[in-house]
Amino acid sequence: MLQITCIFLLSLVGSFLPLGTAMLNLTLPGQHPHPEAVVHEVHRKVNASIARRKMLQESMKDESSCLTGNPVDDCWKCDPNWANNRQRLADCAIGFGQYAKGGKDGKFYIVTDDSDDDAVNPKPGTLRYAVIQDEPLWIVFPSNMMIKLSQELIFNSYKTIDGRGADVHIVGGGCITLQYISNVIIHNVHIHHCHPSGNTNVRSSPAHYGYRTESDGDGISIFGSKDIWIDHCTLSRCKDGLIDAVMGSTGITISNNFFSHHNEVMLLGHSDDYLPDSGMQVTIAFNHFGEKLVQRMPRCRRGYIHVVNNEYTHWEMYAIGGSGNPTINSQGNRYMAPVNPYAKEVTKRLDTGDGEWRDWNWRSEGDIMVNGAFFVASGEGVEVKYEKAYSVEPKSADHIDLLIMNAGVLGNARDNNLGMWSRGPNSGGGEGEITVSDGPEYTDDMSLTTRLLPPSYIVSSFIGLLLLCLLSSNMPLTNEE
Numbered sequence: 413m414l415q416i417t418c419i420f421l422l423s424l425v426g427s428f429l430p431l432g433t434a435m436l437n438l439t440l441p442g443q444h445p446h447p448e449a450v451v452h453e454v455h456r457k458v459n460a461s462i463a464r465r466k467m468l469q470e471s472m473k474d475e476s477s478c479l480t481g482n483p484v485d486d487c488w489k490c491d492p493n494w495a496n497n498r499q500r501l502a503d504c505a506i507g508f509g510q511y512a513k514g515g516k517d518g519k520f521y522i523v524t525d526d527s528d529d530d531a532v533n534p535k536p537g538t539l540r541y542a543v544i545q546d547e548p549l550w551i552v553f554p555s556n557m558m559i560k561l562s563q564e565l566i567f568n569s570y571k572t573i574d575g576r577g578a579d580v581h582i583v584g585g586g587c588i589t590l591q592y593i594s595n596v597i598i599h600n601v602h603i604h605h606c607h608p609s610g611n612t613n614v615r616s617s618p619a620h621y622g623y624r625t626e627s628d629g630d631g632i633s634i635f636g637s638k639d640i641w642i643d644h645c646t647l648s649r650c651k652d653g654l655i656d657a658v659m660g661s662t663g664i665t666i667s668n669n670f671f672s673h674h675n676e677v678m679l680l681g682h683s684d685d686y687l688p689d690s691g692m693q694v695t696i697a698f699n700h701f702g703e704k705l706v707q708r709m710p711r712c713r714r715g716y717i718h719v720v721n722n723e724y725t726h727w728e729m730y731a732i733g734g735s736g737n738p739t740i741n742s743q744g745n746r747y748m749a750p751v752n753p754y755a756k757e758v759t760k761r762l763d764t765g766d767g768e769w770r771d772w773n774w775r776s777e778g779d780i781m782v783n784g785a786f787f788v789a790s791g792e793g794v795e796v797k798y799e800k801a802y803s804v805e806p807k808s809a810d811h812i813d814l815l816i817m818n819a820g821v822l823g824n825a826r827d828n829n830l831g832m833w834s835r836g837p838n839s840g841g842g843e844g845e846i847t848v849s850d851g852p853e854y855t856d857d858m859s860l861t862t863r864l865l866p867p868s869y870i871v872s873s874f875i876g877l878l879l880l881c882l883l884s885s886n887m888p889l890t891n892e893e
Contacts, residue, residue: 443662443691444508447716451741454506454695454720457483462811481814482698484643484667498574499550502597505641507695507718509665512641514572514597518548523557528584531563531614532621539582543567544617548595553578560584563609564627566616569593575600576822585609586627587650591616591635594663598642600821603631606650628652638663646820648673653708657681660688662715665695670820671709672702681713684736684763689714697721700819701731711762712738720744723816728752730760737772742787744778746812749785756784780812 444450462481478490487504488494502516525537534540539559542551548570556579564586580601582588587606590596608629615621629651634640636659647654647669654671656679657664671677681689692715700723701709709727710717712734721744724731731747732740749756761769773791
């Protein structure tokens with residue numbers, strides 16, 4: 413009877429939370445059962461793309477081929493009619509986030525209004541109105557926009573932001589929050605100058621809004637969510653992390669992005685003691701970590717993190733750090749150390765003694781070390797653990813220039829074809845003209861400087877209730893006559 417009561421209470425708590433059933437991510441993260449097989453498949457796709465490029469160039473003697481060797485870009489960019497086949501992008505992800513559908517098979521939604529005046533009752537035509545809808549949507553932009561958020565932009569599941577063909581900047585209060593949801597693709601947008609916001613109501617779906625405490629000021633905050641793909645974005649100058657993934661999040665790919673001008677770039681994992689993050693699986697591929705970065709590229713707690721074919725051209729403290737025994741598989745990256753003789757090490761074990769981290773599985777394979785950079789590997793039996801991953805050799809870092817040449821927001825002429833949107837809730841029919849406000853560019857001076865703790869009171873309450881039930885279930889029960 414007590415067990416039944418606990419199940420009822422947990423279900424009741426979940427029903428009052430937005431997308432409450434996704435709370436199961438905290439205890440059932442749904443990670444891939446064979447992460448080495450996912451690593452194997454990433455290498456296979458990269459090698460196949462590079463082989464196709466070489467074969468086409470040799471046969472056609474054409475150095476301007478659309479094939480780059482980057483399997484994500486080659487999947488959609490070689491289609492001359494890509495702008496009218498936008499949803500093909502959803503089939504192009506690699507790594508642990510490859511199952512992110514985004515708004516595939518959903519309607520197209522055109523953002524016609526760059527304002528964000530009401531976080532509870534957003535206007536149709538705004539980005540906020542689109543991302544909270546229950547249905548799958550493929551969100552596009554018919555013109556250049558700078559969207560200055562008043563509060564966190566809280567997504568619902570099954571959404572794609574597709575900024576191809578326009579210069580789209582998302583700045584301001586809170587920026588993007590993916591909380592207890594799944595299947596989101598964020599592609600080809602600038603995200604910068606994000607600052608804390610909150611202490612007000614914010615809508616997360618057509619049927620729900622709630623009070624939000626002060627946010628951290630992350631560019632993209634992934635909280636208890638899965639099947640997420642962030643591709644070809646340019647991120648910088650936020651008050652906390654550029655991308656943070658915590659609280660049981662998993663199934664994430666971060667690819668083809670450009671990071672710059674930031675301190676704590678990327679956090680993966682809530683805390684060393686938060687066991688559900690052991691199921692976190694993240695692929696970090698083909699990104700360019702550029703100028704004026706300090707640390708956390710990424711900083712990992714628990715989980716399995718595959719860092720493959722990235723370019724590191726700057727760090728001030730370290731590139732990859734961790735605690736809580738994460739698995740870090742570094743393959744085919746190029747690490748360029750700073751001039752500082754005391755910051756040459758790529759890796760950093762944080763708040764952990766040597767005797768404790770010697771058994772952690774941190775592996776470097778095919779990486780190129782420049783300007784004195786060095787990677788401190790660790791782990792017993794690493795050869796056995798990574799045997800499947802090595803069955804396809806990681807592509808040498810010699811190919812980095814080719815793989816990351818388009819990192820960040822795409823900007824060449826062929827990407828400025830807007831294409832057509834013939835479907836969608838606001839694709840015509842009297843919805844009004846496009847509204848783009850005039851004003852100065854967003855600058856550092858417009859960002860706030862305070863940093864407070866993330867909104868965690870709901871999660872804390874849920875975990876407390878769960879622990880109470882588990883403890884109570886071990887108590888002796890009186891026998892009923």
